[in-house]
Amino acid sequence: MTINKGDRMSKDSRLTKEELLAVMHNVQDAIFVIALNKELKIEGFVEVNEAACKQLKYSRKELLSLSPLDIIDPSALHFIYKELQDIMYGKSITIDSMLMTKERERIPVVMSHRMVEMVEDHKFIVCTVRDHRKPGEIQRLLDKVIKQYDSLFYFHPDFVFSLDEKGAITNLNPAGELMLKYELSELIGKSFEIMIPHDEQEKTKDAFQKNIQGQTMQFESAIVNKLQQRIDLNVTSVPIILHDQVIGIIGIARNVTLQNKTKRLLEESEQRYRSLFEFNVDAVLTLDLEGRFLEVNQATERLTGYHADELLEKSFLPLIVPEDRERTFHHFQKALEGNPQQYETSMYNKNDEKMYFHITIIPIFIDRILTGIHCIGKDITEKKRIEEKMNYLAFHDSLTELPNQRLFRFEGNQALKEAKEKRGMIAVCFLDLDRFKFINDYLGHEIGDLLLQKVANRLEKVLKDKGRAFRYGGDEFILLLKNTSEVEVLSTAKNVIENISKPFNLNGFEAVVTASMGISLYPHHGETPFTLIKKADNAMYHAKRQGKNNFQIYGSYVRGMTNGNLKLETLMHKALEQQELLLLYQPQMDAKTNTIYGVEGLIRWNNDELGMVSPQEFIPVAEETGLIVPIGEWVIRTACKQNKEWQQKGLSPIVVSVNLSIRQFYQSDLIEKIDAILKETQLDPCFLELEITESMAMHADTAIVILTELKKLGVKIAIDDFGTGYSSLNYLKRFPIDHLKVDRSFVKDIQVDDDRDIITTIIALGHNLKMKVIAEGVETKEQVAFLKKAKCDILQGYYYSKPLDSKMIEEMLLHQS
Missing domain, CATH: 3.30.450.20 (PAS domain)
Known part of the structure; x- marks a missing residue:
């Protein structure tokens, strides 16, 4: 076989892998061979020469474990990504770039890239890198600039x-x-x-x-x-x-x-504060540490009548009424100590009108330093006026405008306390008009009321600074004389009796009225208002038996007179046994429907010896002796039994009301007795209403417990004779009351503007407290018209019916059906 010389030379000229690597390692420029995957994305180094290792100060093994991205300065990466596409198309690309040594030193370089395709479709990028650093001082300056940039950029x-x-x-x-x-x-x-x-x-x-x-x-x-x-x-x-x-x-x-976020929160907080400040219906203002106005809202201007310019930088204190300044300033001082305060005060507005405010003051702390005071003032003027009116009603008689029993008890206790401390004397005089009933019956209630008013005026004029007159009830008055002597008391009593006996002009009718007066003295006759009144009352009855129009001081001869009640008491004990008591019923009419809402049970006593005895005569004796408890129990049982009988006859169910005496109300077994009666008579509790007077609820905490227990039985509760006693609005809200009964004295004088205002106020108060209002003593068409217009719920009186026996009530209910 003949071997071609050229073929032999070609085969001999091929380089082995070892020879190729030797050639790479002898090249002075750094060479990097980078492998690409089938998607032509960079995978990593497959070969580097010695110049590359020397240039970057890595060993060959270290470099082969890295990615090209690990040695390129981040600031130059984007150039690689920009030119990568051209490289993939087979172009040879040369760019300036920056490499990072193992010590993270930057080296400016010129990089030449070319993609090489090998057998089996393997593709690589061969990158030749030439160091492009400047010689000497230029490079040092360049390095310094780069390091400064690096510090600014990276750190x-x-x-x-x-x-x-x-x-x-x-x-x-x-x-x-x-x-x-x-x-x-x-x-x-x-x-x-x-x-x-x-x-x-x-x-x-x-x-x-x-x-x-x-x-x-x-x-x-x-x-x-x-x-x-x-x-x-x-x-x-x-x-x-x-x-x-x-x-x-x-x-x-x-x-x-x-x-x-903080800015937005602050802006939102500011907007919320401005909304709370500007649109608040209450006065909202800011004071400095000296009490001067720094900022006020529109409500402050509206309520005080002052424009903001008239208030800013001025002290709040001169606006406060003089009697409230010390207490108000005290609360301001407490706020300056860092303690929020709530209190009530009063001030004069620009029109010199007195206004009442409920005040909340809050210290303003900024960075834990007190810088001012926020103040919120709620206008409570109307509430205060209503309270003052109700308090006036509570302590004064609406007809004569004299102070009433309640105020007497208070002032009497105060007078006794002072007398004990100073070892002085006080006198309580109980005065009763001798012929008032005749005038009232003969001339009418209007003339009778006019007489009471004139008597009250005359008493005040006679007493002047010697003492004070109180209306006790009906035609009875009490005189309280303080720091006095027996001689002065007798002189004053004589003067009062003489002045009362002078003629009164009653709308053109000249009337002569006399008075009988009884007197008791502290410390001789008692040490409490109750004892002194009782003994003065006994002395007054003795004065009447002495021919009236005179006064008597309590003594042993007066004490004997109280025995006259023994016969009445003895007969009353037999009244229950002999069934002499009877119950009449007076209808209560629904003002809207003119139908019977309920009836009030009214007790009567028919005695063979005394005849028909008025409750005004025997009830006080029953109260004093305690007989009122069994009598009251009889009344409740009889009323419940009768109401159940009406219902069993198919008549429309109605409420029956009965009065509780103060002794009954505070009986320890009251709840059990009423519960037993309801079960005995099988009357649904909702058809029984128990009436109490305002004075019975004076011990509010105890009364609330009793009333709450009664309500648990399911019965209704009414306040009787409302407006003549004393009621705290706070307690009244807490009592579980269904009805307020307006006292007949207001209804009787409905033509008087003050009484109209009182009735309207009581009705509004009752409705605000979710109670129905019953008016007693309704006798005329005019009274009915006014009460209906005032939205009174239930009407009771002779205009509709006198008290009737059970048969007549039954007929009315049948007719109504």
Whole structure:
């Protein structure tokens, strides 16, 4: 076989792998061979020569374990990505770049790349790298500039980035990677727009375009990071200019998310505060530490009548009424000590009208330093006026405007206390008009009321500064004389009796009325108001038996007179046994439907010896002796039994009301007795109403417990004679009351403006407390018209019917059906 010389030479000239590597290692320039996968993506180094190892200060083994991306300075990566496409098309590409040594030193280089295709379709990139460092001082200066740039770029706490002229990301610092949650390699070559939220796109693109035109920009924008978290940024960006040509931009972005959130919260907080301040219906104002106005809202101007300019920088204290200044200033001082305060005070508005406010003052602390006081003032003027009116009603008689029993008890106790301390004397005089019943019956209730008013006026004139007159009830008055002597008391009593006996002009009719008076003295006759009244009352009855129109001082001869009640008491004990008591029923009419809502059970006593005895005569004796308890129990049982009988006859169910006496109310077994009666008679509790007076509920805490237990039985509760006693609005709200019964004295004087106002006030009060209101003593068409117009719920009186026996009530219910 002949061997061709050329073939032999060709075969001999082939280099082995070892020879090829030897050639690579002898080349002075660094050579890197990079493998590509089937998708033409860089996999890693497959070979490097000794110059490459020397250049980058790695061993061959170390370099072969790295990726090309590990040795290229991040700032130059984008050039590689830009030119990679041309390399894949077989072009030979030479670019300036920057490599990183093992010690992270940057080396400027010139890199030549060419793709080489081997057998079995394997593809590689052969990269020749030539060191492009400048000699001597130039390189040192260049290194210094690079290090300064590196310090600014890599160690800056804010997000530092660079873009090329098309907006592609060319670099970002570690702070940027941390913020974006991306690595640089994931973003290189991608448009910045992919991270900008839709609402910030237009503004951010506009800023980029102005950068490319050579302008420096500072603006607010936002990005969405890899975790889809929105981050607000404050961006400063400047153009990168090379040879008078903008080739990209570099920017610093500061995270202002928390700052913006805080700002928004502060703005919202300010808006909420302004809304609370400006649109509050209450007066809201700010004071400095000296009590001067710093800021006031419109409500303050409206309520006080002063314009803000008239208040600002002026002290609040002169506006407070003199008697409230010391207490108000005390609360202000407490607030200056850091303690919030709530209290009530009063002030004069610009029209010199007195106004009442509920005040809340709150210290203002800024950085733990007290800087001022916030004040909120709720106008309670109307509430105070109603309370004052109700308190006046509670302590004064509405007809004569004299103080009433309640005020006497208070002032009597005070007078006794002072007398005990000073070892002085006081006198209680019980006065009763002798012919009042005749005048009342003969001339009518209007003239009778006029007489009572004139008597009250005359008493006040006679007493002047010597004492004080109180209306006790009906035609009875009490005089209280303090710091007196027996001689002065007798002189005053004589003067009173003489003046009362002078004629009264009663609307053209001249009437002469006399009075009988009984007197008791402290300390001779008692040490409590109750004892002194009782003994003065006994002395007054003795004065009547002495021929009236005179006065008597309590003594042994008066004590004997009380025995006259023994016969009445003895007969009353037999009244229950002999079935002498009877119950009448007065209808209560629904004001809207004019149908019977219920009836009130009224007791009567028909005695063979005494005849028909009025409750006004025997009830006080029953109260004093305790007989009222069994009598009251009889009344409740009889009323319940009768009501059940009406229902069993098929009549419309109605409520029956009965009065509880004070002794009954505070009986320890009251609840058990009523419960037993209801079960005995089988009456549904909702058809029984128990009436108590205001004075019975004076011991409010105990009364609330009793009333609550009664309500648990299911019965209804009414306050009787409302407006003549004493009721605290606070306790009245807490009592489980169904009805308020307006006292007949107000209804009787309904033509008087004051009484009309009182009735209207009581009805409004009852309705506000979710109670129905019953008017007693309705006798005329005019009274009915007024009460219906005032929205009174239930009417009771002679206009509709007098008290009737059970048969007549039954007929009315049948007729109503």
